[in-house]
Amino acid sequence: MQIQTHPLISPAPGTQRELISIHYGQPAGERIGQKAYIQASLHADELPGMLVAHHLRKKLDVLQAAGRITGEVILVPMANPIGLSQQMLYMHMGRFETTTGENFNRHYPDQIEATAQAAESQLSQDADHNTRVLRRELKKAVAAAPVDTELQSLRRTLMSLSCDADIVLDLHCDAQAVMHLYTETPCWPECEVLARFIRSRVTLLAQESGDSPFDEACSQTWWKWAKRFEGQFPIKQACLSVTVELRGAADVEHALAEADAQNIIDFLIYRGLISGDKPALPEAVGDARPLAGSMPIKAPVAGALTFLREPGETVTAGDVLAHVIDPISNAVTELKSPVDGLFFARDFVRFAPAGMRVGKVAGLQALRTGKLLGA
Numbered sequence: 001m002q003i004q005t006h007p008l009i010s011p012a013p014g015t016q017r018e019l020i021s022i023h024y025g026q027p028a029g030e031r032i033g034q035k036a037y038i039q040a041s042l043h044a045d046e047l048p049g050m051l052v053a054h055h056l057r058k059k060l061d062v063l064q065a066a067g068r069i070t071g072e073v074i075l076v077p078m079a080n081p082i083g084l085s086q087q088m089l090y091m092h093m094g095r096f097e098t099t100t101g102e103n104f105n106r107h108y109p110d111q112i113e114a115t116a117q118a119a120e121s122q123l124s125q126d127a128d129h130n131t132r133v134l135r136r137e138l139k140k141a142v143a144a145a146p147v148d149t150e151l152q153s154l155r156r157t158l159m160s161l162s163c164d165a166d167i168v169l170d171l172h173c174d175a176q177a178v179m180h181l182y183t184e185t186p187c188w189p190e191c192e193v194l195a196r197f198i199r200s201r202v203t204l205l206a207q208e209s210g211d212s213p214f215d216e217a218c219s220q221t222w223w224k225w226a227k228r229f230e231g232q233f234p235i236k237q238a239c240l241s242v243t244v245e246l247r248g249a250a251d252v253e254h255a256l257a258e259a260d261a262q263n264i265i266d267f268l269i270y271r272g273l274i275s276g277d278k279p280a281l282p283e284a285v286g287d288a289r290p291l292a293g294s295m296p297i298k299a300p301v302a303g304a305l306t307f308l309r310e311p312g313e314t315v316t317a318g319d320v321l322a323h324v325i326d327p328i329s330n331a332v333t334e335l336k337s338p339v340d341g342l343f344f345a346r347d348f349v350r351f352a353p354a355g356m357r358v359g360k361v362a363g364l365q366a367l368r369t370g371k372l373l374g375a
Helices: 048-065 112-122 127-144 150-162 185-198 214-228 254-271
Strands: 002-007 018-025 035-040 072-076 167-174 180-184 202-206 240-248 287-290 294-298 303-307 313-315 320-325 332-336 341-346 357-362
Touching (some): 018 048, 048 072, 048 167, 048 254, 072 150, 127 214, 150 214, 167 214, 185 202, 185 214, 240 254, 320 357
Parallel strands (some): 035 072, 035 167, 167 240, 180 202, 202 287
Antiparallel strands (some): 002 018, 018 072, 180 240, 294 357, 313 341, 320 332
């Protein structure tokens, strides 16, 4: 096991932040197996992933000592040192950078065309050869991309560590939610196995949801290259990249985190990155649905918010999910589900300003267009 330190651009004299990555198995130059990259708390106030990383590290230490890690596993247990330090009036502000207002999980740079141009003369009719060439050239392009700010240097560092991985797991959480996943549609055949191991209730699929979140920046290179080189060279979908939503923000408990860590280890064993008896494929506890069918529940008026239904419940269109109560007029506004589906997430704030999104129902039909992710 090796620990690497990656300094970020200093935002001001006398200050310096750094990203820490922990490396298991064979380093890139010697690796002949697959590579998995796992990071936690890119939204720095989402802490279940940080605890899962703690348990993963203990398990990976044992597996490394036993010589069972046949590929390469990189673990970044704290993916956002910038956001981790942002406190205001005792409140953690970990989702947006306070300097720019940008979401830490958006706007990852695109090196797709630059990589394609650098790789084109080296490609052949061997899909595995093409994967190696494109990974090599992508890593060069990411490393060479100029950065001017601390936030840009964080994004470049995370992409440098992950862009050549077979598997990318970005550990997040919602406010109050059941276990669920986000991935791109071309990744679903491989993600379906992960969904079984991680016990995901629903996987939300999109092909470019908008604003280039981290997971899509890792996976979309491959289907875009396949489209660009269609009829010339075979290009595989060589990266399974998934945002893993580890239930709710308060679900920072050892029992949950240890079980989640073991489920990830079992998935890596199943995929062949770790040697040992291949675990049986668990029964599915959920399904895949279009991200465009994930319908936000909005409060049309302001007031005290109380929920009538719990995350994980199946609801039908018209079911009342919550009440917004005006404390002055005593009026009660019902918030109803717009579709049949799974009520999979809700906010933990209990005073809703007008227009606030307070929950999400995953339906079966794609109904939304445009940018599909929240702020």
